[in-house]
Amino acid sequence: MDMAATVVVGFGSAVAGALIGAIASFVGLVHIERQRTHRARVGMVKAILGELRHNASVFVDLRIVESDRPMCTFSSETWQAARFDLAQFVSDQVFEDLLFIYEDMLPRARVRLDEWRKAWPDKGVDNLLSGLAERIKGSMKDLLSLPEATSFRHRWDIRLKEEERAPR
Secondary structure, three states, X not given: OOHHHHXXXXXXXXXXXXXXXXXXXXXXXXXXXXXHHHHHHHHHHHXXXXXXXXXXXXXXXXXXXXXXXXXXXXXXXXXXXXXXXXXXXXXXXXXXXXXXXXXXXXXXXXXXXXXXXXXXXXXOOHHHHHHHHHHHHHHHHHHHOOHHHOOOHHHOOOOOHHHHHOOO
């Protein structure tokens, strides 16, 4: 082989090697980005589940204590921080349920409880509080059915405080 052919073959090998390296780098970056996105989504689902559990517990506490003042307050910090990202990957139905809980149900719960107590002082608010806690529990089950919850769903027990006290 003459010198020109050697240079051409060497140049072609170098170009092919660079192209293969670039493709491998691109595939690696795509893989890393997908892993990062998945971890972020898993973290969001876990955080929202924790916040929903807290909020359902406030309703349970209100039922048990039957006080005018909740022992603790509702939380929406995680929802405020994650709602835009959640809207991008959860189904429309799950997102609409979360919107109802965070934008309608929780902010209005205090007023509704006061109205309910005035309208039916003898009956209390047991049914209303049970219904609100069950609504949150349903959303938690929906979140646990997401692919992002596959790695941890078996460790999540979404029974509420009152269910823990019930004999089995």
